Amino acid sequence: MDTRVFDEELTKEGLRERVLQHLTYGIGKDAPHASLHDWRMALSLAIRDKVVNAWFASTRRTWAEGRKRVYYLSMEYLIGRILEDAAINLGLEEMARGVVEDLGLDWRQLVEEEPDAALGNGGLGRLAACYMESMATLGCPAYGYGLRYEHGLFRQRFENGQQVETPEDWLTSLNPWEFDRPESAYTVGFKGHVETKGGRDVWVPGETVIASAFDTPVVGWQGRWANTLRLWAAKPTTLFDLERFNHGDYAAAAEPEALARTLCRVLYPDDTTYQGKELRLKQEFFLTSAALQDILRRYLTEHSDLRRLPEKVAIQMNDTHPAVAGPELVRLMMDDHGADFADAMEVAQKVLGYTNHTLLPEALERWSTYLFGNVLPRHMQIVEKIDSWHRHAHPSRPHYVGIVKHHEVRMGELAFVMSHKVNGVSALHSDLVKETLFPELNELHPGRIVNQTNGVTPRRWLNLCNRPLATLIDATIGTGWQADLDRLAELEPHVEDAGFRQEFMAAKRANKLALAGWIKERCGVTVSPDALFDVQVKRIHEYKRQHLNILQTIAHWHAIRQTPDAEWVPRVKIFGGKSAPGYWVAKEIIHLINDVAQVVNNDPVVGDRLKIIYPANYNVSMAEHLIPAADLSEQISTAGKEASGTGNMKFMLNGAPTIGTLDGANVEIREQVGEENFFLFGMTAQEVMNRREDPDHARHAIEASQPLQDVLQMIVEGRFSPGDTSRYNGFVDRMWNSDYFLAASDFAAYDAAQAQVDAAFADPDRWARMAALNTARGGFFSSDRAIRGYMKDIWYTESAL
Numbered sequence: 001m002d003t004r005v006f007d008e009e010l011t012k013e014g015l016r017e018r019v020l021q022h023l024t025y026g027i028g029k030d031a032p033h034a035s036l037h038d039w040r041m042a043l044s045l046a047i048r049d050k051v052v053n054a055w056f057a058s059t060r061r062t063w064a065e066g067r068k069r070v071y072y073l074s075m076e077y078l079i080g081r082i083l084e085d086a087a088i089n090l091g092l093e094e095m096a097r098g099v100v101e102d103l104g105l106d107w108r109q110l111v112e113e114e115p116d117a118a119l120g121n122g123g124l125g126r127l128a129a130c131y132m133e134s135m136a137t138l139g140c141p142a143y144g145y146g147l148r149y150e151h152g153l154f155r156q157r158f159e160n161g162q163q164v165e166t167p168e169d170w171l172t173s174l175n176p177w178e179f180d181r182p183e184s185a186y187t188v189g190f191k192g193h194v195e196t197k198g199g200r201d202v203w204v205p206g207e208t209v210i211a212s213a214f215d216t217p218v219v220g221w222q223g224r225w226a227n228t229l230r231l232w233a234a235k236p237t238t239l240f241d242l243e244r245f246n247h248g249d250y251a252a253a254a255e256p257e258a259l260a261r262t263l264c265r266v267l268y269p270d271d272t273t274y275q276g277k278e279l280r281l282k283q284e285f286f287l288t289s290a291a292l293q294d295i296l297r298r299y300l301t302e303h304s305d306l307r308r309l310p311e312k313v314a315i316q317m318n319d320t321h322p323a324v325a326g327p328e329l330v331r332l333m334m335d336d337h338g339a340d341f342a343d344a345m346e347v348a349q350k351v352l353g354y355t356n357h358t359l360l361p362e363a364l365e366r367w368s369t370y371l372f373g374n375v376l377p378r379h380m381q382i383v384e385k386i387d388s389w390h391r392h393a394h395p396s397r398p399h400y401v402g403i404v405k406h407h408e409v410r411m412g413e414l415a416f417v418m419s420h421k422v423n424g425v426s427a428l429h430s431d432l433v434k435e436t437l438f439p440e441l442n443e444l445h446p447g448r449i450v451n452q453t454n455g456v457t458p459r460r461w462l463n464l465c466n467r468p469l470a471t472l473i474d475a476t477i478g479t480g481w482q483a484d485l486d487r488l489a490e491l492e493p494h495v496e497d498a499g500f501r502q503e504f505m506a507a508k509r510a511n512k513l514a515l516a517g518w519i520k521e522r523c524g525v526t527v528s529p530d531a532l533f534d535v536q537v538k539r540i541h542e543y544k545r546q547h548l549n550i551l552q553t554i555a556h557w558h559a560i561r562q563t564p565d566a567e568w569v570p571r572v573k574i575f576g577g578k579s580a581p582g583y584w585v586a587k588e589i590i591h592l593i594n595d596v597a598q599v600v601n602n603d604p605v606v607g608d609r610l611k612i613i614y615p616a617n618y619n620v621s622m623a624e625h626l627i628p629a630a631d632l633s634e635q636i637s638t639a640g641k642e643a644s645g646t647g648n649m650k651f652m653l654n655g656a657p658t659i660g661t662l663d664g665a666n667v668e669i670r671e672q673v674g675e676e677n678f679f680l681f682g683m684t685a686q687e688v689m690n691r692r693e694d695p696d697h698a699r700h701a702i703e704a705s706q707p708l709q710d711v712l713q714m715i716v717e718g719r720f721s722p723g724d725t726s727r728y729n730g731f732v733d734r735m736w737n738s739d740y741f742l743a744a745s746d747f748a749a750y751d752a753a754q755a756q757v758d759a760a761f762a763d764p765d766r767w768a769r770m771a772a773l774n775t776a777r778g779g780f781f782s783s784d785r786a787i788r789g790y791m792k793d794i795w796y797t798e799s800a801l
């Protein structure tokens with residue numbers, strides 16, 4: 001059945017008419033006085049009309065057919081811009097572009113006027129956005145639940161090479177993609193105490209706020225289906241606490257309003273170190289409680305038996321951030337709906353799934369029982385009850401294993417015990433979740449831990465961001481691959497065709513030319529499109545080892561200076577990424593990269609042979625510029641530390657071979673593309689563990705590498721910090737004496753792999769084959785494949801299409 005839901009055949013004239021209507025009656029402007037912003041709003045509203053048609057049709061079908069729904073709970077959605085994505089998915093891009101150009105406007109300028117929706121930190125948040133898009137494309141009835149942060153991830157600027165954060169304010173101009181739903185509102189409590197009434201425990205919260213919904217439709221490929229992203233905003237239950245107000249305590253009387261105003265004010269910008277902050281716990285509970293109340297309300301409009309909830313509902317927890325869903329569901333079922341504990345537990349475990357995204361101990365959420373019990377006293381009781389229930393159900397459970405230990409609530413263990421499936425995000429990571437994170441729970445619950453290797457949506461990360469390549473693929477294998485990415489394999493025979501390879505590299509060159517212009521404009525640096533564009537973009541973290549990259553870059557610079565007349569393959573090193581504001585070591589790495597760039601980019605001896613570019617404020621939109629123009633993808637984390645990576649997949653699809661370690665999904669990328677098309681280096685996860693046994697591993701590695709010694713010597717002498725020779729003393733000292741992420745131990749292997757990259761790039765035909773094979777063999781990394789895996793193995797749902 002063709003479920004495309006275009007209410008009418010839309011013509012270019014019709015679209016133009018709608019845009020003008022929205023401009024006049026929606027925005028209140030007439031054409032001669034409209035700004036680019038006004039036009040962008042008017043076009044967005046016109047496109048939105050079409051999204052809404054698809055949305056209503058999908059919602060009606062889900063109700064009519066009584067379908068099971070998936071609920072994705074995530075504290076982050078790193079969406080980026082919406083207009084272009086929606087227009088392309090609806091097949092209206094060309095027409096919209098024509099309308100815009102007829103109005104005398106520039107399409108790219110108009111599209112790029114839209115602020116990024118940056119409600120996420122990095123990989124986890126972007127994964128949630130890709131999954132929402134894939135669920136819509138696959139016709140999987142689903143809701144995403146999140147928070148409507150007033151300020152998304154901070155904006156990054158550089159001052160003297162150092163990161164400075166400023167608030168992000170995406171909501172200052174009206175958001176045309178959201179619908180305010182004040183009628184969908186729930187009360188969420190905090191604090192207070194638990195009373196026993198008639199033998200039952202009931203929570204009497206000390207504070208309450210209202211969670212009020214804002215809905216954004218998410219439309220899939222060709223507009224065949226659309227789902228809802230429901231973000232909660234906080235409103236005060238009362239503007240004033242009247243009793244306190246009447247007693248003259250005016251400051252305290254305003255507390256309900258103050259809490260509501262702070263609750264969704266800002267996204268926490270830490271993505272790897274969790275700090276037990278009360279406001280963060282409140283945010284997590286606010287999202288989770290509102291979502292669960294909404295889910296139960298929807299279920300109970302059609303059904304009465306909560307024990308059958310798992311037939312109609314699957315809830316996925318995106319990491320442990322919404323892990324209070326376990327105890328909250330048990331509480332709602334027991335305290336509000338009269339279920340007994342055993343039934344409530346059974347239902348909760350059947351509906352809940354937990355995705356783990358990290359093994360880093362400092363990122364695992366643990367709340368002090370004092371804080372947890374204070375903010376959520378009833379949940380603290382329930383968590384204790386769950387823990388003792390689990391202990392009794394599994395007498396062999398070791399004494400050191402449990403949910404509540406050493407006066408802390410361990411959210412990973414809680415999420416594990418409350419879920420029927422726990423998944424890692426790459427094959428290697430899932431094995432490590434079994435072996436190192438939850439070995440005892442894995443033994444008690446064999447089969448509960450499964451793998452779902454991450455994926456990315458090819459609509460945004462190939463079709464939208466890389467028009468030259470998408471056009472070539474359409475011309476070569478026909479269209480349709482956008483929703484059936486395995487079809488990229490049909491490119492493979494063409495890779496043997498010199499004409500195809502030439503066109504493939506022409507597409508790459510067009511992207512590089514565009515990026516060179518963008519770099520010139522943004523950074524004032526001229527780069528040659530003939531150089532190898534070597535890109536590392538991701539959050540800045542020690543384990544991701546941007547410092548390994550910059551150290552090797554310094555060694556390379558030094559080598560060029562020593563023999564400038566050798567045949568150097570010209571390189572442009574491109575970095576992008578933000579550090580958590582309080583993560584001093586990461587900030588120091590940013591400073592070092594910028595300092596080295598200053599010296600290298602102004603070195604007349606080096607010229608075009610090496611340039612270092614670090615544009616500030618890397619985000620989804622910048623990724624869409626950088627990734628299609630990349631020749632080389634840097635995925636160089638310490639093995640065992642990167643759960644999966646998803647940037648690595650985007651580069652692969654866009655025809656950039658990887659230089660990388662055997663970490664996360666790199667392992668599977670290498671399997672798919674073939675080892676001859678992947679620049680592997682470095683220790684394995686097992687070797688990393690062994691190497692750490694040697695307390696002097698760093699010193700030994702540095703002493704064994706003259707180039708690395710020279711590099712560290714130059715840094716400590718102040719070659720990159722003239723007038724401030726002590727700037728990097730701490731950095732160099734850590735390299736010699738601790739080097740927890742083993743940059744020194746992998747340096748020589750990385751340097752050698754980079755030499756192999758140069759050799760391969762110097763042979764254009766060989767490089768073209770490698771690049772094209774990366775695209776042709778990248779089909780596995782579609783988020784459609786990943787979502788099909790979740791639907792089959794975790795959610796037990798089917799497509800409505």
Ligand code: 26Q
Pocket residue numbers: 121122123124125127268270271272273274275280357358363365425454642643644645646664
């Ligand atoms: C937790 C508590 C308090 C404050 C913040 C946080 C917090 C927030 C975000 C902890 C972690 C994150 C984000 C983690 C993340 O992005 N992980 C990445 O997830 C990707 C998708 O699965 C993987 O590809 C990456 O390997 C992984 O690092």
